[in-house]
Amino acid sequence: MIDERTARRLARRHAAERRFKLYGMASVAVALAFLVALLVTIVGKGYTAFAQTEIAVEVSFDAGAVKEGDFAGLVKSALAARFPEVTARNEKRELFGLISSGADRVLRDMVRDDPGLIGQRRVVTLLASDDVDMVVKGHVTAESGRLNARQAEWLASLRQAGAVSLGFNTTFFTAGDSREPELAGVGGAVVGSLLAMVVTLCLAFPLGVATAVYLEEFAPKNRWTELIEVNINNLAAVPSIVFGLLGLALFLNFLNMPRSAPLVGGLVLTLMSLPVIIIASRAALKAVPPSIREAARGLGASRLQVVTHHVLPLAMPGILTGTIIATAHAIGETAPLLMIGMVAFIVDIPAGFLDPATVLPVQVYLWADSPERAFVERTSAAIMILLAFLAVMNLLAIVLRKKFERRW
Amino acid sequence: MNVASKPALGQATLDDRRLAKVSARDVDVFYGAKQALKSVSIDIRPNEVTALIGPSGCGKSTFLRCLNRMNDLIESCRVVGSIWLDGEDIYTSGLDPVQLRARVGMVFQKPNPFPKTIYDNVAYGPRIHGLSRSRAELDEIVMTSLEKAGLIDEVKDRLQEQGTGLSGGQQQRLCIARAIAVSPEVILMDEPCSALDPIATAKVEELIDELRQRYTIVIVTHSMQQAARVSQRTGFFHLGELVECGETEQIFTNPRHKLTQGYITGRFG
């Protein structure tokens, strides 16, 4: 029936078909493989940051030192007591390097909470320094790390005595930034992000919905509204860093607002996410069938009543979904915030909208730039928190959409 | 399915199905759980126009699309039963639907020329099937196809213009030319005139009558007048069943089934 030439041709065509389909599958696979590689890398590098090495030493709360507030001295004498053979000055400095320079705060808090401790001896678990932490977690070997041979020996002896343990890293969640990796946390950045998000949500949501309602329900079709539309579509695609430049020129230089403030960050993010919210809201409004508007108008409702009683409630799930997704995107944004000075090194946790602050993605950027090995895991852990936060927001959007999805 | 439906009235099938160009036996089609065709058996005779009529949703288009396995493209669709083309089962796994569709061409309800030039539209099939060895040969195929489709006089000076720029009737004849260019044996037409005005319809009907000389044609139509005008045999479908099939004249003058009579006299449909 089929001659040989046609048969050969057919075979070739089918081979081409299979190849073509394979390219498609391979492309999807490549993209997904990258996603997996990225997540695995981040989690693999970051999960250890949620634990922190601690060293148990016996501290004697010497009344004199407590009175002078020399808690660092307590730490030192405790270590010196643990290793009495260490006498030389530089060796002592190396020994003290095993414990974090922030460890004395724990002792201070202990004494504040229980003054009866003064004059007593207690075994206290103290925060280890980042170099020790890295060795204990196995990120570096004792030889390749920054510990020298003597320090490695002391550490080994401490580990043998069972004094070294890994505890949950609460500091990471509560503390602000620090130069010392073991004392650095995302607390400040998370608060900064939340503050900026509040500003963005409070401004972008009402403004975005109002604009969408106007353009979709009220606006006459004329040059001016067309200009607004084109404008919005273009703004949605303007690089985010340009919004940063606008924020720098307008809010900081022209209006003299404070640098590094969550308020300014929130304003910049508002301008950035507004077009996206408007576009999503308009799509949601468009999806409400005209018959509902006509029915309401037919009963004598005014245009505003039609919108507030019928169209907006029906479109709200779509609008909220769009807003959440846009806000999630804004939270992950870094570049424009660099422009308005949110890259500053800020130790304190911001208490208000005008306090200097940083945000989570910027914190990631700052830590990624730090040379200390221990910041790598903290950067990854901060990314995990950021991604988890975004995932929760997006899931919320999906749930909203699924729950209220309506087909006309 | 387990209940074998009674065979259609009239001469739906031949005694020897190998004499038919296309022969269907006990064809069931399911879309998911929904059964769209129930045990349809019909023989399509060569060089005749067979019209399939019936109310909307009766399964006539579904049946038509079984004949060149276009239903394969719908994920949830399942076909049971046997369909032969020239005595060869087209639903065996060894048969290549691509090759089948080259032998059983199709013209659709809405004219659907590709957004390409008129020439490229017609040359598309011959090109993918490698039917020509040279440019001259391809030109030849394109020109004869356009000629057979009765379009040549209208387009011979504008072969490089977009096919979508033609009028509706011209577009549909272009689609017929495109189907002819592959030299099929059977041409399936799914309501080919439903989107056309009466004058364009008349031209296409005229064309169908001419094409009968060379091809076997199965046409689904909503219009009973059209079935009466162009076909030699007519099959009447109702609720997924082939109710009656026979000579067109007989169907329209002396239907045997009450349903057929009701439909052609316009009592429902």
Add this chain to the structure above:
Amino acid sequence: MQLLALVATLLLLSAVGFHLGRRRAAARSAAADRRPHSLPVYYGSYVALWSGLPALLVLLGWLAFEPVVVRSLVVDSLPPAARELPPERLGLLMNDVRNLAAGVVTSRDVDPDMAAAAETYLRLKRLGAVAVAVLSLAAAIGGLGLALRRVRPDLRARNAVEKLVERLLIGASTIAVFTTVGIVLSLLFESIRFFNAVPIHEFLFGLEWSPQTAIRSDQVGSSGAFGAVPLFAGTFLISLIAMAVAMPVGLFAAIYMAEYAPRRLRAIIKPLLEVLAGIPTVVYGFFAALTVAPFLRDAGTILGLSVSSESALAAGVVMGIMIIPYVSSIADDVITAVPRSLREASLGLGATRSETIRQVVVPAALPGIVGGLLLAVSRAIGETMIVVMAAGMAANLTANPFETVTTVTVQIVTLLVGDQEFDSPKTLAAFALGLVLFLVTLALNVAALQVVKRFREQYD
């Protein structure tokens, strides 16, 4: 906090206005024994809006102009010698005054003039705060009283409220326009100042970029070259690499999803790919710098190539991955928008799926695909964090993807992050770069949106 208290008071006044308005409407219509024109809620809203809006305007006006006014008043109070200072120096001086007023240690010794200025500054601030509180409260109460007197059964409260709400909606919709105007003005204004210092042709066509203007004139390398061509070339190179990754992968992924994937698989793949678009760019940057760049460097060493650890390749590849979902989702949209009838026509002629896709579907969807690719290019050009973290600072003019290049966005960040005087050519250069970036991406976006729009009209 004072501001918050003020806002809370104003809101409270509005709420009171709402309540009073409703009550009065009810009382008056009962007294006059006629039905009011509108529902009671509209009379309440009418009063509330009249009491809230003017006060809010006063407040916003104060927030916007207070710093400027206070500053100019303080400058006027300075001794003439200080007033004659060039603007940058004056700015620094004002900073010190502000710091002094806030009780922060200043960078210079406190002289009596400064102390006096700080005093004035503080006094003006306090005065302003009191003034705005009084003014806005007066506006709120005044508006409330006026509106309340107008509440009568024949007042068309609904129409008045709706008119006002529509005005507010119009106001909101103009923000987008103002944002664009703001972007253009701020970029243009600073760029013009930059071009006064550095000729525009030198910026656009100069081959050397080293923005380090020296503090002392005798320093080495003090010239400060602002030839942006290496930046444009670097941006182009990295975008090219990104598109070389994103275009084939994105297109084929879209084709697979739209034409081949069973519906269930598609329902899984599509959101997963979109996850790629939802990951913050700073994460990509970290990944590029930490994993991809060292990997490429090591791979290069094995192959005998010298790959820089901040190679254009690493940044480009990761950026390409980031862009995949942009390409694939737009391509997916336009491919599914191609009518089914065209596919059926082709398949009905005996074409295979891939032949149908390559010869019918993709050509038909081409305008939309091109539009999507243009948008993706615009994304790539404007992308900042990946290149800041994974590409270098060195402005090399090279086409070698294994070398370090820098981009426009990287330079904007480096020029503006950190403490700088705002008026030096170095910082102004960032705005000139921003202007170029804005114009290029704008052109790409407009073109892309036009193309996509025309495509949609074709098949609607």
